[in-house]
Amino acid sequence: MDTTLLTQRGPFEWELPASGRMRVPGILFASRELVAAMDDKVREQVANVASLPGIVAASYAMPDAHWGYGFPIGGVAAFAADEGGVVSAGGVGFDISCGVRTLHTGLKRADVEAAQARLADVLYARIPAGVGSTGVLRLAAAGMDAMLKGGARWAVQEGFGTAADLSRIEESGCVAGADAAAVSDQAKKRQRDEMGTLGSGNHYLEVQAVAELFDAAAARAYGLAVDDVVVSIHCGSRGLGHQIGTDYLREMVVAAPAAGIALPDRELACAPLDSALGRRYLGAMRAAINCALANRQILTHLARAAFAEVFPGVALPLLYDVSHNTCKEETHIVDGRPRRLFVHRKGATRAFGPGHAELPREYAAAGQPVLIGGSMGTASYILAGAAAAGERAFGSACHGAGRAMSRHEATRRWQGRALVDALAAQGILIRSPSWRGVAEEAPLAYKDVGAVVDAADRAGLAIKVARLSPLVCVKG
Amino acid sequence: MAWQTFAHDADVGVRGSGATLAEAFAGAATALTAAVCDPARVRAHEAVAIACAAPDDELLLVDWLNALVFEMATRHMLFSRFDVSIDGHRLQATAWGEPVAAPRHRPAAEVKGASYCELEVGRQPDGRWLAQCIVDV
Known part of the structure; x- marks a missing residue:
């Protein structure tokens, strides 16, 4: 990105001044190196988001921002209903509530290394992953609607996991305001046999060891010590969310002119929050969030069964569950007064700071766990929401490493089989149905996740707590 | 008819071109399959009928790919074959196609949906038609 068009506000903060149709400035949180490496399309997309009606304060980009469609991936923007604000299906994306959850195992690195190949094989056998895979459930109409309304709570009632899991999930595992009637029959049909599936692409289940701690107090609050083994699951709302995104993007594209909205990019398709279409989308999108939470809850159950097969008697309590692609109604202080805002996070993580009312009591002092997925050969991180984040970007932080190159380029440079062998030599076991899928997700196809989380930490978005190194990765 | 991914x-761009729209x-649809696996591996055994309508050609392409x-x-x-x-x-x-057989097709990723990003449908200076957009994988 051409940094001469930006004004540097701090070592990790850059402003794109409001110009043209922009209603507010753009703010990018990143080091000079990360900003320079971003595609110019990110700046264009940040500016386009800034032009949408009712946007409040600024159009933000997180340190892992990269070229998305409509919003940049790593984009955050809040809208006020009382100022003609909008909700954007493009600002949430297709993979609604794609997110990460991390589970403790009570095991140490040496325990897992002693049974690593067997654990990898058992996980791969038990976790449905990849194109065309189906789950253990077949949801008929009544079950589907109950799932869309109940989220992870529904999954627990159905026997997947325990009630203790729920307090460790955003909104306690069930977002209010879900409207199953606003979800098309096509979307429900796509989901009928996909509950408890990982999906493909960048989705994974990974066994990780705590390699390094940065904040002893937060690590203690989160129950993390060096060499502890955890499991992280990255996936979303599967076909249901994808179809809801498809359905409402089209409806919003067609309806925008009549609503007086001039879209700088059709992918930014949106509708006024105070409109029938906007309300219907919010109801459907919340149902998709619940679907993602239920899906990760079922996968948790499957992961627990796999671990119990290899390590009898082991328990896998939930550390936390975060969602990435969402629009959530939240209260934030703007210009000294609390306001109800609709915060879009597209490839960005909610990162509430210490003392926030939404946090479980045991995390109140440390702040919300912010789970950052890396790439399968490098590292993942656990951060803690910073007190300042609420004022910086509506309580948001980065969500992952962010891609550094296209899938095309990755498959040109690497071969899946050779990558799997090279990672195995480093002690990282990959299980995947597709060599090409592995090549597309090659570790070096991603940005340096360490640089991304350093920037998030130094920008005051979230505080580094722990670095995790991979041991086993089941790729979809 | 020609196709490519870009x-x-x-994500991945899909592009088709040909003498007619x-x-x-059809080329863009083949590129859609190529985002998942090598289309040459997919046998054209079963037929599925698809119909859609839209206000303009660009929306029609998105509707077609999403169908x-x-x-x-x-x-x-x-x-692998589209009439x-x-x-x-x-x-x-x-x-025309067949059920997914993972060992033979080796699918790399499923497509979540066709987006409006880089969406373009039109006649090129050489008279050929082009249809393209980014699909989310």
Whole structure:
């Protein structure tokens, strides 16, 4: 990105001044190196988001921002209903509530290394992953609607996991305001046999060891010590969310002119929050969030069964569950007064700071766990929401490493089989149905996740707590 | 009819071209399959009928690709041959393919949906038709 068009506000903060149709400035949180490496399309997309009606304060980009469609991936923007604000299906994306959850195992690195190949094989056998895979459930109409309304709570009632899991999930595992009637029959049909599936692409289940701690107090609050083994699951709302995104993007594209909205990019398709279409989308999108939470809850159950097969008697309590692609109604202080805002996070993580009312009591002092997925050969991180984040970007932080190159380029440079062998030599076991899928997700196809989380930490978005190194990765 | 996939930071672009709009749409559909696996591995055994209509050609391309995404997802199929006819902004097609067989098709990623990003449908200076957009994988 051409940094001469930006004004540097701090070592990790850059402003794109409001110009043209922009209603507010753009703010990018990143080091000079990360900003320079971003595609110019990110700046264009940040500016386009800034032009949408009712946007409040600024159009933000997180340190892992990269070229998305409509919003940049790593984009955050809040809208006020009382100022003609909008909700954007493009600002949430297709993979609604794609997110990460991390589970403790009570095991140490040496325990897992002693049974690593067997654990990898058992996980791969038990976790449905990849194109065309189906789950253990077949949801008929009544079950589907109950799932869309109940989220992870529904999954627990159905026997997947325990009630203790729920307090460790955003909104306690069930977002209010879900409207199953606003979800098309096509979307429900796509989901009928996909509950408890990982999906493909960048989705994974990974066994990780705590390699390094940065904040002893937060690590203690989160129950993390060096060499502890955890499991992280990255996936979303599967076909249901994808179809809801498809359905409402089209409806919003067609309806925008009549609503007086001039879209700088059709992918930014949106509708006024105070409109029938906007309300219907919010109801459907919340149902998709619940679907993602239920899906990760079922996968948790499957992961627990796999671990119990290899390590009898082991328990896998939930550390936390975060969602990435969402629009959530939240209260934030703007210009000294609390306001109800609709915060879009597209490839960005909610990162509430210490003392926030939404946090479980045991995390109140440390702040919300912010789970950052890396790439399968490098590292993942656990951060803690910073007190300042609420004022910086509506309580948001980065969500992952962010891609550094296209899938095309990755498959040109690497071969899946050779990558799997090279990672195995480093002690990282990959299980995947597709060599090409592995090549597309090659570790070096991603940005340096360490640089991304350093920037998030130094920008005051979230505080580094722990670095995790991979041991086993089941790729979809 | 010709097709190709093209690079995007996070996702994949699909592009078709041909002497007619219908050929360009068939090419874009083949590129959609290529985002998942090598289309040459997919046998054209079963036919699925698809029809859609839209206010303009660009929306029609997105609708066409999303209809295929839906059929791929719900039938667990992959497609490799597309007989497409377009009249105005109405499309009728038969997509030919077979059920996903992971060991043989080696699918790399499923497509979540066709986006409006880099969306372009039109006649090129050389008279050929082009149809393209980014799909989310």
